[in-house]
Every structure is written in structure tokens, then in C-alpha cells.
Amino acid sequence: MLSNLMVGFILLSPPKFSFYDRGPYDGGVPKPDAILGYDLGTRHTNFRDQERVVLAIANAAKARVVPMEYGKTPEGRTLRVFAISSPENIKRLEQIRKDNETLAHPAAGQDLTPILKRTPAIVWVNECIHGDETASFESGMAVLYNLAAAKQGGLRAALDNTVVILNPVYNPDGHERYVVAYNSIPNGSADPAAYDGSLPSAFYGRANHYRFDMNRDRISFSQDETRQEVAMFLKWNPQVYIDQHGQVETYFFPPNQLSQNVNVDRDRVNKWTDVFGRATAGAFDANGWTYFVRDTFDLYYPGYLDASTTLMGAIGMTHETDGGRVLARLRSDDTLLTLRDGAAKHFTSALAVIEASSKNRAALLDSFANFKKKAVSGESAGKFQRVVLESTDPRPLLRFQKHLKWAGIESYFAPKGWRQEDAHDYWTGKAEGKSFAVGALVVDLAQAQGPFAKALLEPGSDFEPEFVKAQKEKKKTAPEGEDYPGPDQPEFYDTTAWSLPYAYGLKAWWCETAPKLGNAALVPPVQMGLGKTSPVGYQLRYTDEEDVLAVAWLLGQGVKVSVPNKAMKVGGETIVPGTFMFLAARNDDGFEKKLQAAAAKFSLVFEPVKTSYPDEGRQGPGSESVTQLRAPKIGIVMGSTGNLADVGPLWYLMEREFGLPFTPLNSSALSGDLSKYTCIVVPGGVSASASGGLRDFAQKGGCVVVLDNPGWAIGASGFVTLETKEADESLAGALFKAELDGRSFLSYGYSGAQDGKVEIAVPIDGGSFYKRRKEGGGVVTLSGDEKATKLLSGWAWDTSEKELADTVWLQDVPVGRGHVIAFTHNPTERAMWPGLNKILLNAMILGGSM
Numbered sequence: 001m002l003s004n005l006m007v008g009f010i011l012l013s014p015p016k017f018s019f020y021d022r023g024p025y026d027g028g029v030p031k032p033d034a035i036l037g038y039d040l041g042t043r044h045t046n047f048r049d050q051e052r053v054v055l056a057i058a059n060a061a062k063a064r065v066v067p068m069e070y071g072k073t074p075e076g077r078t079l080r081v082f083a084i085s086s087p088e089n090i091k092r093l094e095q096i097r098k099d100n101e102t103l104a105h106p107a108a109g110q111d112l113t114p115i116l117k118r119t120p121a122i123v124w125v126n127e128c129i130h131g132d133e134t135a136s137f138e139s140g141m142a143v144l145y146n147l148a149a150a151k152q153g154g155l156r157a158a159l160d161n162t163v164v165i166l167n168p169v170y171n172p173d174g175h176e177r178y179v180v181a182y183n184s185i186p187n188g189s190a191d192p193a194a195y196d197g198s199l200p201s202a203f204y205g206r207a208n209h210y211r212f213d214m215n216r217d218r219i220s221f222s223q224d225e226t227r228q229e230v231a232m233f234l235k236w237n238p239q240v241y242i243d244q245h246g247q248v249e250t251y252f253f254p255p256n257q258l259s260q261n262v263n264v265d266r267d268r269v270n271k272w273t274d275v276f277g278r279a280t281a282g283a284f285d286a287n288g289w290t291y292f293v294r295d296t297f298d299l300y301y302p303g304y305l306d307a308s309t310t311l312m313g314a315i316g317m318t319h320e321t322d323g324g325r326v327l328a329r330l331r332s333d334d335t336l337l338t339l340r341d342g343a344a345k346h347f348t349s350a351l352a353v354i355e356a357s358s359k360n361r362a363a364l365l366d367s368f369a370n371f372k373k374k375a376v377s378g379e380s381a382g383k384f385q386r387v388v389l390e391s392t393d394p395r396p397l398l399r400f401q402k403h404l405k406w407a408g409i410e411s412y413f414a415p416k417g418w419r420q421e422d423a424h425d426y427w428t429g430k431a432e433g434k435s436f437a438v439g440a441l442v443v444d445l446a447q448a449q450g451p452f453a454k455a456l457l458e459p460g461s462d463f464e465p466e467f468v469k470a471q472k473e474k475k476k477t478a479p480e481g482e483d484y485p486g487p488d489q490p491e492f493y494d495t496t497a498w499s500l501p502y503a504y505g506l507k508a509w510w511c512e513t514a515p516k517l518g519n520a521a522l523v524p525p526v527q528m529g530l531g532k533t534s535p536v537g538y539q540l541r542y543t544d545e546e547d548v549l550a551v552a553w554l555l556g557q558g559v560k561v562s563v564p565n566k567a568m569k570v571g572g573e574t575i576v577p578g579t580f581m582f583l584a585a586r587n588d589d590g591f592e593k594k595l596q597a598a599a600a601k602f603s604l605v606f607e608p609v610k611t612s613y614p615d616e617g618r619q620g621p622g623s624e625s626v627t628q629l630r631a632p633k634i635g636i637v638m639g640s641t642g643n644l645a646d647v648g649p650l651w652y653l654m655e656r657e658f659g660l661p662f663t664p665l666n667s668s669a670l671s672g673d674l675s676k677y678t679c680i681v682v683p684g685g686v687s688a689s690a691s692g693g694l695r696d697f698a699q700k701g702g703c704v705v706v707l708d709n710p711g712w713a714i715g716a717s718g719f720v721t722l723e724t725k726e727a728d729e730s731l732a733g734a735l736f737k738a739e740l741d742g743r744s745f746l747s748y749g750y751s752g753a754q755d756g757k758v759e760i761a762v763p764i765d766g767g768s769f770y771k772r773r774k775e776g777g778g779v780v781t782l783s784g785d786e787k788a789t790k791l792l793s794g795w796a797w798d799t800s801e802k803e804l805a806d807t808v809w810l811q812d813v814p815v816g817r818g819h820v821i822a823f824t825h826n827p828t829e830r831a832m833w834p835g836l837n838k839i840l841l842n843a844m845i846l847g848g849s850m
């Protein structure tokens, strides 16, 4: 009797997890362990070895697996996804893709029933966007093997109803950087203080080559990996998208916490994340694993993979596993966590979602089709039916259109002028009638990508009222002056503003209706070339960043360029400050050939300067108020062995967007000879000193550009003292209306600068601001009127606009013959603010001559 009772109390430890217990398997398909020569999850696998594994599996299971290349990384690694399904589905794979495309782009009144009956659901599994969240990289191989080789059972049956698209690694460059460094040092100790827990931060693997966090990049669409993956995604239009991460103590899967972007169809997301959450929970409970839901991770910022794919019609979900990065780690309660544990959980969650998708195939497809129907009809856009953007120079509009295309959003140039009485001005917030000109860029929201387009384009995005209420309540939880135990922290996970028309600094309106403007597609003509010849020389009006980039290029080619800082009237025309002049008297014979080459390369027009004789007054091309430009030689301080995350966006912009040559400098260069440079840029996160080399450099006429965290340059030991203003509550990140001083050379190229002030949008976060100085130099400032509306987009507290009154966003400090130009916030962040590029380029290209 006693012994029988004893048996009842014996605790059986759960069997050791196996990646290979879903068989029987097809013996012809190689197991990852066999190819790697070690048990999956016991070492960090590098990119080439993973490539050998996934290609070998695909090759041995051709009836079920189709590899598809979709691009290359900046370091040249091949990006691939694998379509996996039953042999019957693989035979009709292209038909399935086309059917799905029809569901994503339904014609009005089209009967979709036959497609909904015959087509499987598409489930996309994304691994390793953050290169050092390595459990997802390892688990991808096990997922592929099991789907490719399982001969019977639930998994095999699931492939009748689904096509799985597996991306085994989204960020190979970041993963490889981390793993090669990790494998080269003593590793594997679980001691929390073990050496392998802290690599030099230059080798962190989270970000890609240019150190972008690609799980924030689906607003600016700046990175190759982003653009290429989204193009592939939009070819397949999956109904489910899981994005596998790993940086938490306990596994997370959705449902998400508040807030969720208003354009996702919150009811739909809540319903489906509950279905998938319960399915995953079931599989985890069976293994005795704990997890958490509805906490930490939101779905508000549309630049995440989960949010963007949800806005495109999938049920997008973030999964965060709790092992990986290191091989083993003891948690605070001395329990052991390994890379293999982390991979086992991702493997299990992926298969649970695939099986749940199979069970819910019909309902998932139906839900997807309805989402897209409402998008295409314009129903989901509500009153936000059309966005119109205008610019007298078509080049920024063409770039804007290209940007929308990366996001799968359609737009067109208006073939005629028209008027809308329901137009709302982005910059004034006023709703009034507006006549639009031919050539305006139009985005009609009634399109397949309508909800995503709305999320990216609308001036601001609503939060759930209960979320807003909760945040305001949190401010009240701590009595005045108390800092222990402290108030609840606000739950903004990320920046709250990104609206593209503001980001580009373009004039824009949104309209409540979208009347047809005709079918003729208009391609705006971009002028280029050399106008009439003139013995005096030529001028280039500066209206777009390409103009100042052309000047930098021409200076590098030995062409002499000058720029007036006062308006002049010559030959019946007004030449405004910031117009570039190329005078024959200062250039070698034949310099026109170089201008012609620049005209073609940068799409621009040089006009003749007819005479040097001013029509009135003393200002003319030969006068003292004209500055001769030095050829820019730019040095960017990258730090020493530190994290490159703060430098990455500028590095990317210089190489890929501006094509502007620069020297990446080690911090130690600042104590050496800087005389060959015209400009030294110190990005945020890099430490520097306002004494010694940099001060000497500025004294002698150099330009120092400080991006973000300018504390070292502003203050008692800096270049200038600015009083700080502490806010009551920190900003998560929002866009505010600011004024750019038209008297400064930094305003060159901005329309309206000659009239004194230009209104621009600037990103601001944090809770510490600088007050405007009486002595001047505040080139970008916020209005001193405490009651003036300054918030353009995003979340601000009731007190924020008052606190920001009379503060400085950009300070120009004359030092000797040179300048220190301090941005209080980073204009290059996430490459999200192209409207600020001209200020930055003016500082880097012109600053060393002013």
C-alpha cells in the first residue's frame, strides 16, 4: 500500500527535448546534425554552414521544398526563403501564389469563393533579424528539416493546408559578425560573469552592416535587406507572419500589450493572436515551459516587422525566446538556460503556429480577403482618402514616390490641375479649399496597401483611449517629490512620430474624397543640362539636395564655385543667397564640360550669368559678399572599439544616399593633425573634447558638426554655454514645428529662406532641452510663444509645448574663423528625416568655407 502511494508522488522529469521526434522521417533527407557534425544548438553555426544545411535539405526534398533567392546583403551574402508544402501544392505553387495575389488585390465585386476553397494559407516564418538573437538562426534549420522530411502525422498533414515560407536568416551580416567573434573566444561557461557574455561592442550583432536595427526600418525603407524582403513578401502576401527574436528572461508570444496601431483592425488582431497564442501555449504547457503574453511588446510603430506585416494583411507576431546569444547562462535562481533551449522553444512555437494555421485555413483566408477588400474599396481609410504632395522641384517628389514603391504603395503624378474643398493642410491643420496644380503627387488610399499607406502618411496616429488614460494616470502615481519606489513608467515602446510628408518637409494635404483625375500617367520632366552659354559664367539655383551634392562633386573635380550671402540683382534677375556660381574668371578653360557632366549625373540645370554688373546697389558676382568655396574634405569620427549604432545612419547616408567621400576616423585622430579636413563630424555616442585639436581646427576655419548628445560641446567646458530646461515628463519621440533662420547659410536650399524664416519639422525626444541664447546663433528654434501649437505629430504631454517654448534645436557657434554646429537631436536617426538632409549637407559641404 505504502509503495503504491509512493509511486503516485514520484515526479517524472520531462523527457529531454528532441528536434527529431516528429517522425518517421524520409531517410533521404539529411538531418542538420549530420551535415554540421554536432548536435543542433550546441554550437553557434556560421552563415556558410547554415547555407550548406538548408540547401542540402532543399536539394534532397525537391518535391516539398523550393528555395528562392531574393537579394544580397551589403556584404554580399545571398538572401533566400524556402517555400515548403505538400508535393501536390508544390506542383501548383505558382498558381497558389497567383491566387493569393488575387486575394490581396481583389477587383470590385469579384467572386473569390473558388480561390478561397482551393488555396492553402501562407505562413511566413522569419528567423534572426537581430543577428545576435542566435536561437532563431539555429531553430530555422530544425523547422526546415521537419517540414521537409516528416512522413506522417500532424506536421505532414499541415502541409496540405499551408505553404510555409521560411527565411532562415534575415540579417546574415550581423549574425556572422557576432558569431565569428563569439566562436573565437573561450565560450560556453554558464557563469553570468563569463567572458563570452561581453564582446567588444563594435562586434555586436543585433544590427546589419550599416548598424541599422532592421526591426525599425519599415518607415524609411533604407536598408537593402528591408527593401528586398518586402518585395518578396508582397509577391506572396502571407496570411501569417512570425518574427523570431530572443532577448527576454521568459518566452513571449502575442497577444500584444496596448497600444496597437489604429490601422491594423484591432479586433481582427485580437481575435487571431488569441487563436495563435492559445495554440502556442498548448505546445509550451505540454513541455512544461513558462511564457508571458500581453506585456512589453506593442504594435504601434509601423516600422516593426510584426506591425508592418499586420498592416499589409498578415497576422504579424513577434516571438521572443529566452536562450541564445551565449551558449549557456545561469539565471538569477541558478537555473540553466542554453542556446539549445532557446532554439527548442522557437522550433516549437513555429510548428504550433503552422499547425494552427492549417486548422484555421478557411477562416484565415476569409479574414485576409476581407481585410484586403476593405483596403481596396477605401472603406478602411475612412475620411483619409487621398494625400497630395506639392513641390516646385519634382526631384523630392520622385524620391518620395520611389520610397512609397518600396513599401508597395501606389502613387501617381496628377495629369491635370483640380480643386478639392475637403483638403486638410498638414502644416496648419486647417481644412479649407485648395487648388492643386498639374504634377502634384497623389496617393489614393483605396488600394491593397491602403492601411499601411495610411499608417505611414497620416499626420498622427491614434492611440486607444484606455491607453492614453493609463499613461496620464501613471504620471499621478507618485506624490510630488517622491522618487522611491517611484512612479510606473509610461509604456511608449518607441518613438511616436514618423509621418512621411513631414519627414520629407513637403507641402502636403489630405483629402476626404478622391475624385478621379483621369488615366493619363504623367512623368514629371526633370530638367538637366547647360543653358545658353555665357562668357561670364553660370549659376545653379539651389532647391534640392542633389544641387549641393553636385557642388561637392564639382569642387572635388577642381571647379571653382562661389556663393553669395546677399541677394543681388543682375541682368534683370534676382540671385538669392545660396545660389551657386561658376565664374569663367576663376575657372580653367573648358570647365563647362565638367558642368555638363554634373548636370547629367545629378539631374540639374545651369543657367547663364549674363553680366557681373549689378542692376542696382553694390551686390554682384564680383563683390565682397560672395564666398569662395573650399573643396570639402570630411572626416567622420567613428569612435574606437565602441558600438557603431550611433554612427551607422550617417555612414549609410554618406555611402549610399549622398555618395559623398569621407574618411572614417578613429577617435585618437582628434589629437593629431586635422588641417587637411574642412569638416569633422562627431556623431552621438562618440566622445570628444572641446579643447585641444578640435578647438584648434575650428579656430583655423574648420567646421565641427555635432550630431545628437552635444553635452560635451555645450556647457562650461564646451564651445558655448546654453542654459538647460528640464521637462516634467520625458518625450518618447515626437515631431515639432520649428523655425529655420533664413539668415544662416544652413538654410540655403530651403524655399522661403530668403523671406527670413522657414517652417520645418524636427524630431525631439527626452526631457532635457536647451534655451535660446539672447546673443543668437540658434539657427533652428521653437517658437517662444508658450501657447503656440508646436506639436505636428506623435505623443506629447500637456506640458510639453510650453516646456519647449524658446528652445534651440540647432546651434551655430562661431569659433575663431570657423564654426561648431551642434544638432541637439540626431537628424540622421534611422535615415528617417530626409527633409533635414539639406541642413546637414550645408554644414558638411559649405561649413568649412563660411
Ligand SMILES: [Zn+2]
Pocket: 130, 133, 245, 246, 247
Ligand atoms: Zn530582437
